[in-house]
Amino acid sequence: MTKTNLITGFLGSGKTTTILHLLANKPANERWAVLVNEFGEVGIDGALLADSGAVLKEIPGGCMCCVNGLPMQVGLNTLLRQVKPDRLLIEPTGLGHPKQILDMLTAEVYQPWIDLRATLCLLDPRQLLDDRIRQDDNFRDQLAACDIIVANKADREDSASRQALADWLSAHRDQRHVVATTRGVIENALLDTPRATDRTLPDSPAHQHSHSSPRGLGALSLPEHQRWRRSVNQGQGYYACGWIFDSDTVFDTVGVLEWARQAPVGRIKGVLRIPEGLVRINRQGEDFHIETQNAAPPDSRVEAINGQETDWNPLQSSLLKLRLS
Incomplete structure (x- = not known):
């Protein structure tokens, strides 16, 4: 077992x-x-x-x-x-x-x-x-x-x-x-630690999600020859937009960190290729944690989540301008 x-x-x-x-x-x-x-x-x-x-x-x-x-x-x-x-x-x-x-x-x-x-x-x-x-x-x-x-x-x-x-x-x-x-x-x-078996759990509240693409058993990937792709999701009063970029896309280090820090959303999370290798970004509100490594990831992906409906186009435009390749 x-x-x-x-x-x-x-x-x-x-x-x-x-x-x-x-x-x-x-x-x-x-x-x-x-x-x-x-x-x-x-x-x-x-x-x-x-x-x-x-x-x-x-x-x-x-x-x-x-x-x-x-x-x-x-x-x-x-x-x-x-x-x-x-x-x-x-x-x-x-x-x-x-x-x-x-x-x-x-x-x-x-x-x-x-x-x-x-x-x-x-x-x-x-x-x-x-x-x-x-x-x-x-x-x-x-x-x-x-x-x-x-x-x-x-x-x-x-x-x-x-x-x-x-x-x-x-x-x-x-x-x-x-x-x-x-x-x-x-x-x-x-x-x-043993699990308590005598606890009565509340029923799941009714909720729905809407997606920009069909759900599957693995994370979103890029079709061949496509450089980047965007995907959105919403449900339970929260809105998400994610971007995935191919392995040849490299981002300006300082620029992408400032983009993540200043993005007008509640949460940013990502793993992106930079000239130094990779940077892991995790921002929740004003809490901002970054980690860099020499090894490069197979692709770059970043996601924003916000507690209100958001126009993702300005955030996307500023992100695309940070590509070095």
């Missing part, structure tokens, strides 16, 4: 960073796999996890509870039957609802295959100060469904966010384990 964990958390809470840390510290003799789902279409998390040493399956474009018919089951079945990992980490989008995923993982058909362990929920406590996020059904239900709350971004906390988390736990009479950390650094032993 495959030890399995669901890693949840709202947009920008640090799920992918946490998974990268867990993979970097996995036992050398174990084979791990990751099933990742993103709100957007271009597969940024897949690019970030590509060199992690784990077997990766992507389900882009929406949330797993919307697509956990055929795409979710095919991706899961492929990993369980063909890869046979020692551990499987499942990362839904930050706009995903956990109940239907957990219902599927605990279904009788998967009993011989899955040993479901603790569900972890990544939380930036500052999100509790945002009325829109706090009232979001998915945010609420991700916290309700988890066994361990990982209070991430402790380096960004202040007295207001600390008090907000304390008030939330008090209001919910919550006795679950809370781990405070920075950059998703947690002990791998947390994954083996």
